[in-house]
Structures are given as structure tokens and as C-alpha cells.
Amino acid sequence: MTPEAPEAPESETAGLDADIRARRGSFEVRAAPRVRPGQVLALLGPNGAGKSTLLRALGGLTPLSAGYVRLDGRTLDDASTGVRVAAAERRLGTVFQDGLLFPHLSVLDNVAFGPRHAGRSRRAARAVAAEWLARTELTEFTDRRPAALSGGQRQRVAVTRALASDPDLLLLDEPMSALDASAAVTVRRFLGRHLASVAAPTVLVTHQAIDALALADHVLVIEHGEVVQEGSPTDVARRPRSSHVAALMGLNLLRGRGDGEAVRLGADSTLVPPGRADGDVFASFRPSAVTLHTERPHGSARNVWPGRVDGIAPHGDVVRLHLTGPVPLLADVTPAALADLEVGEGDPVWASVKATEIDVYPA
Amino acid sequence: MSRTLERSAAPTQPAAVGRVPLLILVPAAGALAVLLLPLVGLFVRAPWSDLGEHLTSTEVTTALRLSLTTATVSMLACLVLGVPLAWLLARVDFRGRRLVRALVTVPLVLPPVVGGIALLTTFGRAGVLGEPMFEAFGWQVTFTTTAVVVAQTFVALPFLVLAVEGALRSTDPRYDEVAASLGASRWWTFVRVTLPLAGPGIVSGAVLAWARALGEFGATITFAGNLEGVSRTMPLEVYTTWQTDAPGSIVVSLLLLAVSIGVLAALRERWISGVSP
Numbered sequence: 049m050t051p052e053a054p055e056a057p058e059s060e061t062a063g064l065d066a067d068i069r070a071r072r073g074s075f076e077v078r079a080a081p082r083v084r085p086g087q088v089l090a091l092l093g094p095n096g097a098g099k100s101t102l103l104r105a106l107g108g109l110t111p112l113s114a115g116y117v118r119l120d121g122r123t124l125d126d127a128s129t130g131v132r133v134a135a136a137e138r139r140l141g142t143v144f145q146d147g148l149l150f151p152h153l154s155v156l157d158n159v160a161f162g163p164r165h166a167g168r169s170r171r172a173a174r175a176v177a178a179e180w181l182a183r184t185e186l187t188e189f190t191d192r193r194p195a196a197l198s199g200g201q202r203q204r205v206a207v208t209r210a211l212a213s214d215p216d217l218l219l220l221d222e223p224m225s226a227l228d229a230s231a232a233v234t235v236r237r238f239l240g241r242h243l244a245s246v247a248a249p250t251v252l253v254t255h256q257a258i259d260a261l262a263l264a265d266h267v268l269v270i271e272h273g274e275v276v277q278e279g280s281p282t283d284v285a286r287r288p289r290s291s292h293v294a295a296l297m298g299l300n301l302l303r304g305r306g307d308g309e310a311v312r313l314g315a316d317s318t319l320v321p322p323g324r325a326d327g328d329v330f331a332s333f334r335p336s337a338v339t340l341h342t343e344r345p346h347g348s349a350r351n352v353w354p355g356r357v358d359g360i361a362p363h364g365d366v367v368r369l370h371l372t373g374p375v376p377l378l379a380d381v382t383p384a385a386l387a388d389l390e391v392g393e394g395d396p397v398w399a400s401v402k403a404t405e406i407d408v409y410p411a
Numbered sequence: 412m413s414r415t416l417e418r419s420a421a422p423t424q425p426a427a428v429g430r431v432p433l434l435i436l437v438p439a440a441g442a443l444a445v446l447l448l449p450l451v452g453l454f455v456r457a458p459w460s461d462l463g464e465h466l467t468s469t470e471v472t473t474a475l476r477l478s479l480t481t482a483t484v485s486m487l488a489c490l491v492l493g494v495p496l497a498w499l500l501a502r503v504d505f506r507g508r509r510l511v512r513a514l515v516t517v518p519l520v521l522p523p524v525v526g527g528i529a530l531l532t533t534f535g536r537a538g539v540l541g542e543p544m545f546e547a548f549g550w551q552v553t554f555t556t557t558a559v560v561v562a563q564t565f566v567a568l569p570f571l572v573l574a575v576e577g578a579l580r581s582t583d584p585r586y587d588e589v590a591a592s593l594g595a596s597r598w599w600t601f602v603r604v605t606l607p608l609a610g611p612g613i614v615s616g617a618v619l620a621w622a623r624a625l626g627e628f629g630a631t632i633t634f635a636g637n638l639e640g641v642s643r644t645m646p647l648e649v650y651t652t653w654q655t656d657a658p659g660s661i662v663v664s665l666l667l668l669a670v671s672i673g674v675l676a677a678l679r680e681r682w683i684s685g686v687s688p
Contacts (some may be wrong), residue, residue: 135591136600142592148585154609161603165594213593376509 061121062108063087064217064249069114069127074378075257077273083249083266085120090264090281091253094292097271103221106251107142108135119217119249136165138217141210141248145222147202149194151409155205156190157182162213170193180212184242188218206237211242217251218243229363236262251320252403255298263286265291269293287409288332300338300377301307302331303411311408317374321408328411335368338379340389353377363377368406384409450668457665460656465662473640474648475666478625481644482558485563485624486617489571492564493620494613495592498601502584514577519569526565527633534561534634558635559642563624571620577606578612622674626667 063084063141070077077098091099098335104110106117108124117125124133141162149158160177164170179258181187186208188203194202203223210218223239224232232308238262243250254260260267261281269277269284269292277289288294294301304311305324310318319331345352355373366380377399381389391397451581458465486686500512501503518526534541536551545551552558586608588602606613635642637651645667653660 107588107592109591135588136594136596138592139594140592142589144585144589148583148589150586150589150604150608152610161590161591161595165596165599210595331473 061118062109064089064117064119064251066106066125067115068102068112068116068117070101070105070106070112071096071102072098072112072273075273077101077105077270078277079268079270081251081268083251085121085249086247087265088250088252088263089244090256090260090267091251092260092267092293092296093255093270095255099270100221101273102270103219103253106390107140107215108133108138126396135220139213139215140217140219141213141215142219143203143206143210143221143223146226147194147199147201147206149197149206149209151194153193154190155186155192157198158160158194158205159209161214162209162215165219166213177212180208184208184211184238198231199227200234203227203231207235207242209237211246214272216248218246218248220250220252222255224254224256228243234397236400239263255296257285258292273329275357286332287330287407289330289411298378299334300331303373304331305330306408310324311318314374317353319406320403322406323408325408329408330411331406331408333401333406336366338377338400339400340379340385340391341400342389342391344398345400351403351406353399355397355399357391357395358396360393371397375399453661453664453668456478456658457583457661461658462662465659466666468659470639470648470652471659471663474643474645474663477556477559477640477643478645481559481563481667483622484560485567486571487625488560489568489620490613490617493568493571493616494575494606497579497616498605500572501576501579502587502605503510504539507574515569515572517569518566519573523627524565524633525629527630529561530558530562530565530630530634553634554636554638554642556635556641559628559631559644562630562634565625566627566630567572567620567623570623571616574619575609575613578609578616582608618674618677622671625670625674626640 063082065082067080068078073328075098078098079091079102081091081102083091091102093099101110102232107114108305112125112127114127115125116123116127118136123131124138125131127168143290145241149155149160150153153161156174156177157181160170160173163176168176178187178190181190184204184207186204188408189197189205194205197205202243203226205395207220207223210220220239224235227235236259243263252263252408253257267277267279267281268275269290271290271292277284277293284293285297288297288299288301291301302311302313302319305320306312306321306327306329308324309320311325311329311331312318318396321329323332344354353373353375355371355375355377359370360367365382367386369379369381371377371379379399389397465678470478500508500515521529531538531553533539534544535553536545540549541553552561555688565627580606586604587600589598606610625644626646626652627644631642631644632647632650637643637647643651645663649660649663649667
């Protein structure tokens with residue numbers, strides 16, 4: 049084992065504790081990920097938001113411009129003192145987007161790579177690798193070269209390789225994004241099953257809401273290098289705080305200022321909330337809660353906004369319409385309902401939403 | 412003639428773009444003539460009847476053995492020294508990297524005779540480093556087989572460094588990061604990941620260096636002299652026998668040609684297998 053600095057009591061310092069600032073091209077990424085042992089933190093955000101930069105900083109591949117990274121009380125990075133532990137000495141397991149299995153090594157030797165460099169003999173490392181391949185039900189691929197595997201199989205081997213190095217911190221960088229839909233489902237289920245038995249903290253980078261919902265205990269939403277929302281996956285899914293997350297979750301998100309009875313959205317649009325609403329608030333509702341009309345509907349406690357159809361596309365077994373206007377919206381209608389409406393792109397429509405369908409929460 | 416040319420061009424060239432223009436065809440044929448016509452003389456004038464006698468003469472077998480040994484040792488020296496330099500140039504972003512890369516290519520464009528003079532003025536008995544070395548140890552490198560290896564390594568090293576650097580640059584550096592994240596030190600990453608991935612490029616670099624060392628003449632004769640069994644390699648043997656025994660010289664030339672073509676064939680196979688993944 050590598051000699052370590054004296055540790056503080058483990059109960060307080062176990063897991064990952066980091067406060068990171070790192071440069072990514074023209075902007076700086078800032079976040080303070082903290083993950084307890086056995087927990088999974090998802091960094092969720094659009095491409096180019098800086099998620100992978102954070103992961104690289106945790107992995108020791110990108111220097112911090114400020115802040116620190118501590119793992120189980122051991123300082124891996126500290127910009128103020130200049131401490132920087134090399135990637136090879138951090139005891140990490142990393143899974144990259146496209147797996148990056150070593151093409152010149154068999155599946156067995158890929159998985160044995162970590163154990164081998166932890167000081168085991170070739171034989172012992174292979175024994176550990178074989179054990180892990182049995183545990184992850186990949187034994188049948190033992191002697192294959194990566195080129196002879198499908199994308200999903202490669203990614204499962206890559207996860208097994210990361211786990212076999214018995215990491216103190218597991219880093220997953222968009223592990224499903226290079227896969228087709230069905231392989232992504234398989235790998236997601238595989239991760240769900242095997243992450244449960246990982247004792248180390250895990251950080252998962254993804255731009256897919258489903259990954260965060262299925263795998264994470266906690267979510268940081270990152271946009272333009274900043275944390276814009278933090279919470280449990282269900283919290284983030286139900287009450288998004290950015291248009292990006294709302295779009296990922298398939299929700300309409302509006303922002304406005306409440307004066308008790310109504311929420312002012314813009315110059316001359318208002319929203320009727322289900323209860324009282326005061327101060328700056330978000331309002332979110334599902335696209336299926338939107339009803340479309342060709343003429344202004346009558347009724348008292350309803351939210352009614354004019355709009356124009358900007359796009360029509362199939363979405364599962366409904367049709368999703370993009371509406372522009374003072375209140376831009378997504379609306380889901382059945383193909384039959386769309387046929388009855390007789391609207392096409394560019395046509396004016398009225399959209400209405402029942403107040404009880406709307407979730408209003410402080411901004 | 413034109414028919415066969417058209418047919419052989421067909422798979423790569425759709426008929427729609429038209430015939431090959433004469434203005435391209437004629438110089439291209441001229442280029443082939445320049446490359447191949449001189450070899451015709453070599454084949455026509457070769458003493459085919461007593462070929463075996465010439466090939467088994469002591470002078471030729473001695474020169475051949477010396478050439479194969481020195482070229483192989485030079486190639487190994489190039490590998491040991493050149494692969495690390497290529498790795499530095501490809502993977503480490505140090506100050507002056509561009510300058511170092513430019514300096515590496517100097518022996519490539521330098522006339523070999525000038526290289527020989529440079530080696531002589533540095534390592535010769537009266538050379539800048541050679542003189543104190545001789546005074547301290549009573550040993551000089553000039554006119555020894557070691558000098559042959561030094562001269563060959565000097566001219567062949569740039570070929571190896573450039574070929575290996577290119578091979579290293581074309582391998583994905585993220586494999587290095589994966590290896591590091593799995594706990595491999597930079598040295599073990601180099602040995603177990605970088606080198607195997609750049610393997611084909613290193614092999615073709617080594618073959619190139621070996622071929623260049625085998626054909627080395629100017630620097631060798633200047634720096635190592637022309638002593639039979641010590642520094643008279645095949646090219647020097649060709650040059651020496653030409654004065655007295657032209658047919659013998661032609662035989663040695665053919666032998667060198669055969670070895671070169673063999674190397675070229677091996678190299679082409681490498682290149683082709685390198686292109687298809």
C-alpha cells in the first residue's frame with residue numbers, strides 16, 4: 049500500500065469531498081461534488097457544459113485552477129498548496145464514453161490490467177480478472193479481442209475493468225452515449241446491478257436524464273460550467289430549474305413573478321397557479337396537460353394563451369407540437385385529436401392548461 | 412498499350428472523368444524509365460556464368476557479413492535511442508520541441524560525406540572530443556567497425572525517429588490516460604500500452620533504418636575508412652572492386668539490389684497491413 053498522510057476520523061471524511069474550479073476552453077467550470085461511499089452522484093447537463101472537465105479534474109487528468117479534491121480524507125489535489133497526486137496513484141476506476149479497451153489485449157488481460165498494476169503477479173492478476181468476469185457474467189468473452197465485441201459488450205467489459213482495479217473512486221464518463229438505444233438499455237441495467245455493490249463513491253457524467261434517474265442517488269445539473277440545480281433525481285425530474293433539464297424531462301417550464309393570485313409571465317401574459325404564489329417562481333407542467341383549440345375557449349379558472357404552431361413531430365404514440373408566442377409551449381395531442389383540430393405548421397391556436405396540472409415552486 | 416492502361420485504371424477511376432491525359436501519361440512513363448533503365452545495364456552486363464564464383468569469394472562474403480552485422484547493430488542502436496526520443500517528441504510538450512524536431516531531420520538532408528567529415532572533426536583522433544578521448548584512453552574510434560556503426564546510426568536515426576513519432580502520434584493518447592487511471596505508471600504505460608499500439612510503425616521505422624544503414628557509403632568511407640574486414644561494407648566493396656574487377660562489382664551490386672528489394676517488399680506489406688485496420 050502507498051503511504052498516506054495521517055487521516056482525520058473516517059466517519060467524517062469518508063468518500064469524495066471536492067471543490068473544483070477548472071478551465072475548459074474559454075470558460076471556467078465550478079462545482080463542489082461530495083459523494084459518500086457507495087453513493088452515485090450524477091453530473092447532468094448538455095454537451096459542452098463542462099461535466100467531463102470536472103470528471104477529468106477528479107481523475108487527475110486536468111489541473112485545478114482553484115480548489116481541492118479529497119478522497120477518504122486523503123488530499124489528491126489542492127491548488128493552494130500545489131499538491132497534485134498523479135492519476136496513476138489515485139486508485140481510480142474510470143469508464144470512458146467509448147470504452148477504450150486496449151485493442152492489443154484480450155478481454156481477460158484488459159480486466160487484469162488494473163490488478164496487475166496494483167502489484168499483483170501476472171497470474172494473480174488474471175485470476176482476479178477471471179473472478180470479476182464471472183461476477184459480471186462476461187466469462188464467455190474472456191479470450192476475445194475488443195474488436196470482436198459489440199459496443200454494448202465492450203462497455204460492459206470496460207465497467208468490469210474499472211471495478212476490478214478495486215477503486216477508491218469510480219468515474220463514469222458518458223458510459224452509454226456512444227451506444228445504440230438497445231445496447232444503452234442493457235448497459236444501464238448492467239450498471240444498475242453492479243453499482244449497487246460498489247463500496248466506493250461513484251461519479252457519473254451524462255447528458256441523458258434517464259441515466260441520472262435510473263442510477264444516481266444525487267444529481268448536480270451543470271450548464272455553462274455552473275451548477276444550476278442540485279437534488280435527488282426525482283426532485284430534479286419533477287421540479288426542473290432550467291429549460292435544459294425541463295426539456296430533458298419532457299416538461300414545460302415557465303418562469304414568472306407571483307403576486308398571490310396570479311403569476312406574471314411576461315408583459316401581458318399571466319398564469320393562474322393551483323394555490324398562492326409569491327415572488328419569483330417556476331411553473332412546470334407536462335405537455336400532455338396542454339389542450340389545443342382553434343378558437344379562444346371559454347371558462348374561468350383556466351390558463352389560456354394564444355400561440356402559433358412552429359413544429360409537429362411524432363413523439364411515442366402521441367404527436368408533439370411546438371408552439372411559439374408570448375408563452376412558448378410543448379403540447380402533446382393524440383393523432384386523432386390533431387386531425388380533428390385541422391391545424392398545420394404556421395397556424396394560430398389557443399392553448400389551455402388547468403391550474404391543477406401545474407406545479408409552482410420558488411425560483 | 413493504351414487499352415491495358417485504361418483497363419487497369421478502371422477500378423479507381425470512373426469512366427465519367429475521362430481518359431488519362433497524355434501530358435500526365437508521358438512524363439509518368441519517363442519517370443519509370445529513369446528509375447528502371449539503369450538497372451537494365453546491371454542485369455545485362457552481369458557475369459551470369461560465373462556468378463557463384465564471385466558471390467563466394469572471400470572479399471564478398473566478408474563484406475556481406477560485415478554489412479549485415481553493422482546494419483543490424485545500427486538498427487538496434489537506432490531503436491534503443493530513437494524510440495524514446497520519438498516518444499518525447501510525440502507525447503511531451505516541452506520547450507523547444509519544434510527546434511529539436513528540426514534538428515533531428517538535419518542528418519536527413521545532409522550529404523553523407525559531410526556527415527562523415529563532421530564525425531571525423533568531432534570523434535577523429537584530432538577531433539574536438541576524439542583528441543582528449545585518445546589522450547585519456549589511448550583509443551580512437553576512427554577506422555574501426557565501431558566507426559561504421561556510428562556512421563550508419565548517424566544517417567539512419569532520423570528515419571527511425573520520424574517514422575516512430577508519426578506512429579505514436581496516430582495512436583489515441585487517451586489509451587495512455589486509461590492506463591494511468593488504472594494505476595499504471597508512465598513507464599509501464601509506455602511499455603505495455605504505447606509501444607504495442609505503435610508496434611507496426613516501429614517495425615517499419617526499424618526496417619527503413621536498417622535499409623538506410625545497409626546502403627550507407629559516404630559517411631562510412633570518410634569516418635571509418637575502407638579496410639577489408641573492418642570497415643569495407645558492401646557499398647564500399649562495390650566501389651573498391653569497380654576499379655579492378657568490374658564484373659565482380661556488378662555481382663555485389665546485384666546482391667545489394669536483391670537485399671533492398673526484399674526489404675522493400677517486407678515494408679510494403681507492413682504499409683498495406685497498416686492502412687487497413
